[in-house]
Amino acid sequence: MKNRGKAQKRIFGFTLIELLIVIAIIALLMGILLPALTKVRRQGKRAACLAHTRQLQLAWQAYAETYDGAIVNGGKVPYDRSQPFWCTGWPTPAINGYDWNWNPPINPSEGQLLTYTQRVDKMKEGALWRYLQEEKAYRCTEAKKEMHRTFSIVESMNSSWKASYLPTNFEGEVITNLGQIRKATERIVFVEEGQPTPNGYMVIHDVSLSGWTWIDPPQAPHVKGSNFSFVDGHAEFRKWEDKRTLLLASVDWTDDDAALQAFDTVSHAGNKDLVWLIKAVWGDIKGYTPGQQQ
Numbered sequence: 341m342k343n344r345g346k347a348q349k350r351i352f353g354f355t356l357i358e359l360l361i362v363i364a365i366i367a368l369l370m371g372i373l374l375p376a377l378t379k380v381r382r383q384g385k386r387a388a389c390l391a392h393t394r395q396l397q398l399a400w401q402a403y404a405e406t407y408d409g410a411i412v413n414g415g416k417v418p419y420d421r422s423q424p425f426w427c428t429g430w431p432t433p434a435i436n437g438y439d440w441n442w443n444p445p446i447n448p449s450e451g452q453l454l455t456y457t458q459r460v461d462k463m464k465e466g467a468l469w470r471y472l473q474e475e476k477a478y479r480c481t482e483a484k485k486e487m488h489r490t491f492s493i494v495e496s497m498n499s500s501w502k503a504s505y506l507p508t509n510f511e512g513e514v515i516t517n518l519g520q521i522r523k524a525t526e527r528i529v530f531v532e533e534g535q536p537t538p539n540g541y542m543v544i545h546d547v548s549l550s551g552w553t554w555i556d557p558p559q560a561p562h563v564k565g566s567n568f569s570f571v572d573g574h575a576e577f578r579k580w581e582d583k584r585t586l587l588l589a590s591v592d593w594t595d596d597d598a599a600l601q602a603f604d605t606v607s608h609a610g611n612k613d614l615v616w617l618i619k620a621v622w623g624d625i626k627g628y629t630p631g632q633q634q
Contacts, residue, residue, distance in 0.1 A: 385481040386562040389532075390575050392477045396491055396530050397569035399471035400426075409518040412467045414493030415539040416500050423498075425538060427466035427478060427489060459488045480532055482561040492533040492541040492556075494621045499540025512622030524571035528620040532566045534559045543617050554608065558617075560589035568620070578616075585613040 403412045403426075413423040454462070460475055472478075480490040493499060498516050515521055531541045533556060542555035559566045564586060565579035580586055584606060591603060608614050 382482075382563055386567070386577060389481045389562065390567050390577055392480070393491070393530055393532075393567045393569045394573070394575040395472055395474070395477045396468070397573055397575060399468045400493075400529055400569075401573060402471040403468060404518050411498045411516060411518060412493075414495070414497045414499035415537075416498065424465075424467040426468045426493060427463050428538065456486060456488055463489060480534075480561050480567075483534075487535075489536055490532055490534055490561075491530050492536045494528055494531060495540035495542040496527075496621050496623070497529050497540065512624060518571075521571050523623065525574070526620060527571045527623060528568045528617075529571055530569040530575075532559045532561060532568075534561070541621075543614060543621055554588060554614065557591060558585050558589045558613065560586055580613050582608075582611045582613045584608055584611055 412426045414426060478489045478491060479487055483490045496512060496515055500514050521527055533541050544553050544555060560580060565577055567575060567577050569575040
């Protein structure tokens with residue numbers, strides 16, 4: 341025949357079955373790799389946030405060294421103008437007559453909202469800005485974009501909210517100078533509060549206030565845990581152990597009051613996370629012995 345002996349031209353390609361097999365393999369690999377990549381990404385964000393926490397702690401220490409051991413105002417009320425708040429200016433007509441330095445208030449009807457830029461500008465008037473002039477260091481890497489600040493100083497470190505319903509000297513000593521601090525490796529300064537207020541972050545144990553109390557709720561922005569800084573200068577990540585802690589950390593505090601009331605009835609007696617945090621904030625727990633439930 342005329343074409344006999346000539347090489348036959350062959351057309352290469354995938355059959356439908358082969359194509360489906362390749363797609364299935366790719367999908368399987370993606371299913372295996374994506375969770376691992378997500379975990380690595382979140383671990384990276386947690387590490388970056390931990391670095392922010394330590395930066396804040398070093399700024400806090402630098403302030404104390406500048407002022408002969410006196411520590412910065414962590415949220416004293418009533419306001420003492422001789423001690424500027426660590427990350428904000430003083431009262432302005434911004435929100436109900438005060439620049440609370442909050443992230444946007446939960447209820448916008450409470451007052452005029454400051455823009456993100458305005459809040460950052462106010463933050464720069466704070467006492468620690470001269471020691472840490474890096475805007476991103478004041479916020480968690482997992483924070484919403486509109487939040488300019490997510491860290492707070494604990495109540496024991498030169499803060500004294502002392503609300504009317506709390507007993508006098510309800511928990512422990514309020515520190516105003518480095519010389520008062522014992523066990524610097526165990527006492528915390530900065531916490532991730534998420535939606536911070538101008539006051540210090542507070543947890544307490546007091547029999548006159550029904551025992552164990554998260555005055556301010558825990559946060560878990562980094563896969564079931566949060567970052568903390570310590571007086572000696574180090575920072576560390578703590579993974580919460582008690583399911584009640586994680587439940588409370590999952591609450592959306594922008595919900596209405598009726599949706600939140602159920603959490604007020606949950607007892608945290610014997611909660612290991614709360615025990616650790618109270619001791620880390622106050623140095624001790626009044627009348628508490630290991631294993632005590634209330």
